[in-house]
Amino acid sequence: MAIATPAPPAPTTGPTPPRAQKPRSTARRNAVLRGLAGVVGLILLLEIVSRSGLVNTNFLPPFSSVLWKAITLWGDEVFRADVLSTLLTYVYGMLIACAIAIPVGVVLGMFRPAYRGARAIVELMRPIPPVALVPLVLLVLGAGLEMKLVIVVFAAIWPIMFNTLYGVHDVDPYAKEMARSFGVSRFGVIRRVVIPSAAPFVVTGIRIASSIALIVVITVELIAGGAQGIGAFISRERAFSDAESYLAVLAATVTAGLLGLVINLGIGWLERRFFGWDATARGGA
Amino acid sequence: MTVAPEKNTRKSERAERAARPGRPGRGRGVLVALGYFFIPLAVLVVLWQIATTVAPSPFFPPPVDIAENLVKLLFGGDAVFTEVFYNDFLATVGRMLAGYAIGAAWGIVVGTAMGLSQGSRETVTPIVEFLRSIPATATLPLFIILLGGGDDMRIIFIAYGVSWFVLINTASGVGSIHRTMLDLGKVFKISPARRLFSIVLPAASPKIFAGLRIASTAALLLAIVSEFILASNGIGFQLIQAQGRFQLLNMWSWMLALAILGLLINFVLDAVENRVLSWHKLSRQKI
Amino acid sequence: SSGGSSGGDSGGSVADEVAPGDPFAPETTDVSLTGIKGPGTIPLQTAADEFGAEYGLTIEPYFVDNSGVAVTSVISGDAAAANTSYFGVIDAIQQGLDLVVIAEGWASSPLTSSLEALPSSGITELADLEGKTVNVISLSSSHAIKLRDAMLKEGLDPDAVDWVELPYGEVAAALEQGTIDASSAVGPTLAAVRALGGVSVFDYGAGDYEGMAESGWVASREFAEANPNTIAAIQCSLFDAQGALVEDRAYFEEQFSAFLGAPPAVAAAEVMLDYQSENRLDEIQRNADVYFESGRLTEEFDLTEYVLPAPESCDAA
Amino acid sequence: MTDSLPTTSAGAPTQGAAPTRPAGTAPGTPGAAVVVDHVSHTYGRGDTAHHAIHDLNFEVMPKECVSIVGPSGAGKTTLLRTLAGLLQPSEGAVWVNGKKNTGVPDGMAMVFQDYSRSLLPWLSVERNVAFPIAGSSLSKPERKALVDESLEAVGLKGFEKRYPWQLSGGMQQRVAIARALAYRPKLMLMDEPFASVDAQTREGLEDLVLSIRDRYDMTILFVTHDIDESVYLANRVLVLSRPPATLVEDIRVELAEPRDQITTREDPAFIHLRGHVARLIHSGGEPV
Amino acid sequence: MTDSLPTTSAGAPTQGAAPTRPAGTAPGTPGAAVVVDHVSHTYGRGDTAHHAIHDLNFEVMPKECVSIVGPSGAGKTTLLRTLAGLLQPSEGAVWVNGKKNTGVPDGMAMVFQDYSRSLLPWLSVERNVAFPIAGSSLSKPERKALVDESLEAVGLKGFEKRYPWQLSGGMQQRVAIARALAYRPKLMLMDEPFASVDAQTREGLEDLVLSIRDRYDMTILFVTHDIDESVYLANRVLVLSRPPATLVEDIRVELAEPRDQITTREDPAFIHLRGHVARLIHSGGEPV
Numbered sequence A: 001m002a003i004a005t006p007a008p009p010a011p012t013t014g015p016t017p018p019r020a021q022k023p024r025s026t027a028r029r030n031a032v033l034r035g036l037a038g039v040v041g042l043i044l045l046l047e048i049v050s051r052s053g054l055v056n057t058n059f060l061p062p063f064s065s066v067l068w069k070a071i072t073l074w075g076d077e078v079f080r081a082d083v084l085s086t087l088l089t090y091v092y093g094m095l096i097a098c099a100i101a102i103p104v105g106v107v108l109g110m111f112r113p114a115y116r117g118a119r120a121i122v123e124l125m126r127p128i129p130p131v132a133l134v135p136l137v138l139l140v141l142g143a144g145l146e147m148k149l150v151i152v153v154f155a156a157i158w159p160i161m162f163n164t165l166y167g168v169h170d171v172d173p174y175a176k177e178m179a180r181s182f183g184v185s186r187f188g189v190i191r192r193v194v195i196p197s198a199a200p201f202v203v204t205g206i207r208i209a210s211s212i213a214l215i216v217v218i219t220v221e222l223i224a225g226g227a228q229g230i231g232a233f234i235s236r237e238r239a240f241s242d243a244e245s246y247l248a249v250l251a252a253t254v255t256a257g258l259l260g261l262v263i264n265l266g267i268g269w270l271e272r273r274f275f276g277w278d279a280t281a282r283g284g285a
Numbered sequence B: 001m002t003v004a005p006e007k008n009t010r011k012s013e014r015a016e017r018a019a020r021p022g023r024p025g026r027g028r029g030v031l032v033a034l035g036y037f038f039i040p041l042a043v044l045v046v047l048w049q050i051a052t053t054v055a056p057s058p059f060f061p062p063p064v065d066i067a068e069n070l071v072k073l074l075f076g077g078d079a080v081f082t083e084v085f086y087n088d089f090l091a092t093v094g095r096m097l098a099g100y101a102i103g104a105a106w107g108i109v110v111g112t113a114m115g116l117s118q119g120s121r122e123t124v125t126p127i128v129e130f131l132r133s134i135p136a137t138a139t140l141p142l143f144i145i146l147l148g149g150g151d152d153m154r155i156i157f158i159a160y161g162v163s164w165f166v167l168i169n170t171a172s173g174v175g176s177i178h179r180t181m182l183d184l185g186k187v188f189k190i191s192p193a194r195r196l197f198s199i200v201l202p203a204a205s206p207k208i209f210a211g212l213r214i215a216s217t218a219a220l221l222l223a224i225v226s227e228f229i230l231a232s233n234g235i236g237f238q239l240i241q242a243q244g245r246f247q248l249l250n251m252w253s254w255m256l257a258l259a260i261l262g263l264l265i266n267f268v269l270d271a272v273e274n275r276v277l278s279w280h281k282l283s284r285q286k287i
Numbered sequence C: 001s002s003g004g005s006s007g008g009d010s011g012g013s014v015a016d017e018v019a020p021g022d023p024f025a026p027e028t029t030d031v032s033l034t035g036i037k038g039p040g041t042i043p044l045q046t047a048a049d050e051f052g053a054e055y056g057l058t059i060e061p062y063f064v065d066n067s068g069v070a071v072t073s074v075i076s077g078d079a080a081a082a083n084t085s086y087f088g089v090i091d092a093i094q095q096g097l098d099l100v101v102i103a104e105g106w107a108s109s110p111l112t113s114s115l116e117a118l119p120s121s122g123i124t125e126l127a128d129l130e131g132k133t134v135n136v137i138s139l140s141s142s143h144a145i146k147l148r149d150a151m152l153k154e155g156l157d158p159d160a161v162d163w164v165e166l167p168y169g170e171v172a173a174a175l176e177q178g179t180i181d182a183s184s185a186v187g188p189t190l191a192a193v194r195a196l197g198g199v200s201v202f203d204y205g206a207g208d209y210e211g212m213a214e215s216g217w218v219a220s221r222e223f224a225e226a227n228p229n230t231i232a233a234i235q236c237s238l239f240d241a242q243g244a245l246v247e248d249r250a251y252f253e254e255q256f257s258a259f260l261g262a263p264p265a266v267a268a269a270e271v272m273l274d275y276q277s278e279n280r281l282d283e284i285q286r287n288a289d290v291y292f293e294s295g296r297l298t299e300e301f302d303l304t305e306y307v308l309p310a311p312e313s314c315d316a317a
Numbered sequence D, E: 001m002t003d004s005l006p007t008t009s010a011g012a013p014t015q016g017a018a019p020t021r022p023a024g025t026a027p028g029t030p031g032a033a034v035v036v037d038h039v040s041h042t043y044g045r046g047d048t049a050h051h052a053i054h055d056l057n058f059e060v061m062p063k064e065c066v067s068i069v070g071p072s073g074a075g076k077t078t079l080l081r082t083l084a085g086l087l088q089p090s091e092g093a094v095w096v097n098g099k100k101n102t103g104v105p106d107g108m109a110m111v112f113q114d115y116s117r118s119l120l121p122w123l124s125v126e127r128n129v130a131f132p133i134a135g136s137s138l139s140k141p142e143r144k145a146l147v148d149e150s151l152e153a154v155g156l157k158g159f160e161k162r163y164p165w166q167l168s169g170g171m172q173q174r175v176a177i178a179r180a181l182a183y184r185p186k187l188m189l190m191d192e193p194f195a196s197v198d199a200q201t202r203e204g205l206e207d208l209v210l211s212i213r214d215r216y217d218m219t220i221l222f223v224t225h226d227i228d229e230s231v232y233l234a235n236r237v238l239v240l241s242r243p244p245a246t247l248v249e250d251i252r253v254e255l256a257e258p259r260d261q262i263t264t265r266e267d268p269a270f271i272h273l274r275g276h277v278a279r280l281i282h283s284g285g286e287p288v
Ligand SMILES: Nc1ncnc2c1ncn2[C@@H]1O[C@H](COP(=O)(O)OP(=O)(O)OP(=O)(O)O)[C@@H](O)[C@H]1O
Pocket: B286, D043, D044, D050, D052, D070, D071, D072, D073, D074, D075, D076, D077, D078, D079, D113, D243, E165, E166, E167, E168, E169, E170, E171, E196, E197, E198
């Protein structure tokens, strides 16, 4: 932890400054190298665990073979279609969830009566496991894309909404007052001060929601079946418990993880690019 | 165009009052709060009741039936509570709380480390992003293979799943603490431990709490999911049984139980947050 | 339990006020059929690929992870028919879902599904199960109910067993790890468990249970009444498919490999399910009886009203 | 609490004038830019109540530059926030351009005491300055010209693309000033606007404020702790007492215009006035 | 206001250090409290690099009070942060009490320029002030006495239970000063500590700082924009140039001790010195 050590000699400016500044390529290279080191470390650890013979390699195959299987699976057109289908559901779900959760979060964050009035319903709905909704939604909407979407949206809304709410509460009152003093309208204050200032919170919410969404898409596909999706793939492969299909199940799981990794790194990149001010302006470590 | 300013004074008054419990007007405040809470709920329930009576469907039982059934499931018998209450309801609550506590603690520890040091953040981020994107539901079998089918497996599974939410929010909260505040601790030679507990964590607490909120929902969800397979008790188990046997009323009742459970957890979190974050609310409510 | 003849002879069924439809004039030609992907749904795929066309049907198969979902999609209208166990059908009907059995799937037969345990567990017979953790995929599956029933008949206490549910994919690993002591197994899982040295403790298709109807195709009554001809066409397609598989082992192996992606060697070693091509009311009713006797059903249940007769003829006029 | 103003009673704030006036019209001299009419403000309630300003009465004519001095914690910021309509007075009312303040009056700009927090960290210097005019009807080049001109005026040319956290304290404060300038307000409220800038820059900014006022007919109210500055810049100096702030004296500053950093400060009248203000402040708000 | 200052500070810091000295020992005069040895600092890198301070050399003897003046954005805050060990110099090194700064030196306190951000919003005034000593070996009553004394000294008695957001700007700044005082540092760094307080309070605080220095043998470095203050308080005034900041002149202030707000400011030597500093600043960092 850095607490114990004084300011490190070189990086006095903190992380990459936002736009308009050229990112420091060395710093970025270091970041990538560090990240790679972490991933390689994890992979080695998994490899050692599975090869150590603690568990039957049939049930916990070495990570390298899972990874290899994941790579070869890409050659399979059906699997690619499955991944695409999952991805599409995910993207639509996230877009809808953002479109609902951010405005609602802002309204609830800005207007106390709205928050108080909505709270009972929100708090009652929130803990319902999205997965438990499957049979119900299935009934109303069938096993198609809409069903998956409804459940994904239901799952992804809460983190975004809550982080938005907290972000709105966190806006520096001086900033709001400044805007108001210049005659900026109430809506203008929201649009130009509250939302940008809460944006880092919102993005954190989106990052959390994004992995939840992915998890839920796949879980729903797993439970409710349907023609396509990584979950459907896993469900199909699971039907036989031979080593090969088990490997495929693991490989699909890992693919889901990689998919999430790519998505989240993308969001992280956007976050740094557009909200880099958060970490830097406030002088994060 | 702007906020009607008289609201401001009222708001700060309210803030003042909230800061000091026991002031006059608090009783009314509680009533208003309860009103805000229950009136929308009551309206919703009544509408639902009417809708289900007008157009009955086996899939949408009337709310009164759901509540009645839940009461029957949990209360009564020889003692106050039924066996189901102890065996399933409490079992799930116990697992959930244990997993939540462990996961939250772990998330705060790792998240703080990540937030404080750019090096560790850069090293760990890809791993974190990768692991948390693997569907928890798909990893459950792995947990079972590695840890067996006992309560400890479920608790660790819940903790694992929950920790990500806390971790990410903590890292981001800690990472955005203003430099002057961190410098303050360094200048006055505050010990690292105190710096952590009296600057870093309080300053990041608004974001940590947002994470804890989300995590509390996730904990419940994961507890349920962990009981979907290889379980012989728990709300998740009951839910899956009800689903398997098309006992829709039971399903709804269990969902209601979950909702109420979530609500309770939320109340506790709210109370804690009101204590711990009152400074934040008040200092932000100024305008 | 009620008697009644079976098969193409629909006369014995109380449901005969519903006039059997004409399979060659389906009201709707595009239908979805659903079930869990496995040996039991090979006929679904073959019906879709080959036999449906004969009756002017375009069958869209889709596969789900549990039969509850399959049944729900029948109710919601997503699927015209679904494959499920009769216990599920009874549960659903008891909860007010109006289902009808339109066609039998397969009947219990030896060596297709059994309760397996590794020697290290020390389980060799039903009496050893008490106090052990036993996996049955689903507590309302036919395996679970038959086991309970059998234990009761032997004077054992099924409630002394720690019943759990675990998907097939994880069974072998869980047995190996000692997470569970015994488990139901079918098809590839059975092979996998055997490969670990598993031995059969109880055969779900042997003895008393041999020949008992095990799975069936169900539709919602509403749909069945509105589309008698479509139902007839589905019945005929399925029966044709099931019949074809039973009659031609080579055809079965070919379909098995194609459908499940299994290597020919596995297909060759596979014990074929006892697919049916008629509705045997007695054998179907036995499910309700066993269910009641196992203690899981509180009242006796008569399935007669819920079994549709098969079409009088599936041959073109 | 909006329309409760019962101020028909007192009438003109400082002098006490016309006993009756039509409802809805401002008390005090007609045409006054700002009328502060029996304004009090109390923060909080009950035990923790803090009475910050008490029964303030004064008015500001258009194009006047009025400085406000007083001890720390007197209530100067509270007063400015009330004038800006950001805070509703607990008693009394503020009238700007003949209209009673219910919200933020039009054409008003404010430089906040806590300047570093009033800059938006996610915007570059340039865009922070453009913030208040971004939504206006001006064309893009016009806006750019305004921004450039203001930044140049406060000596921050070349820092357009920086972010607030890359600036020194004094530079941040100047960005806040530039932002208010770019807005071209009719009424400018400044809360210790030069507290963090060095002596020389400060002189430049003082002269800038005066020239801007003349050029754009601004009315300016500003809070300062620098007694020389309060006299040098102002047409009038309002001296506030210890909290709760009341008006100790309203000093008219009759120095030659335009002011000049050298000659004005050497003017005996200036020296006399600054001494007077200093003594007032030293006496802790009791009239001397 | 006890003993006179140790004007022995002969070791000409501006000329650079002794040519040979054992490795690991401080350059400059032995016994110096602070030695700034060829210190430069550059923010960032590449295109966006900003060279804030350039090759600064000076030293401060124990119990000296040194004021630093210079244009806004010169690099004064940067310099203080380097002295405090919060920033590592890009070149050169800082030695405090004969030890090279690798982290924050012991027994040092700092009053930050953005004081409002250095107060912890979740702590009351009292606990903010007690913050640095809360972990110390002092007993509870001792701590309480320290806190009370410091708050009293800055005129904030009676505000102990308030929260920072309930205070005016000047009051917040005084809380930050009280916090540094309660810490009883040997080395005190103050970055425009009185920017937001009124003239009278400021005088009180100035005298407070001087008396505290005498009483507790403190070494003080402080940044100010007030030329009078820089001379009044200091034994030496360091004038920095426009950025990148270099040392324009190191002016020794030989005024009678103890200083007095009336007599010292009337002293012709004072008037001469302040004029000299003012001219230096006006000349924009070119020696006059
Ligand atoms: N939100 C608040 N709640 C309670 N009291 C407050 C609040 N804001 C300010 N005060 C109190 O009101 C008084 C006046 O504050 P104000 O900020 O107006 O002073 P000021 O004259 O601007 O002082 P300074 O010159 O130090 O900035 C102070 O005593 C302060 O403690």
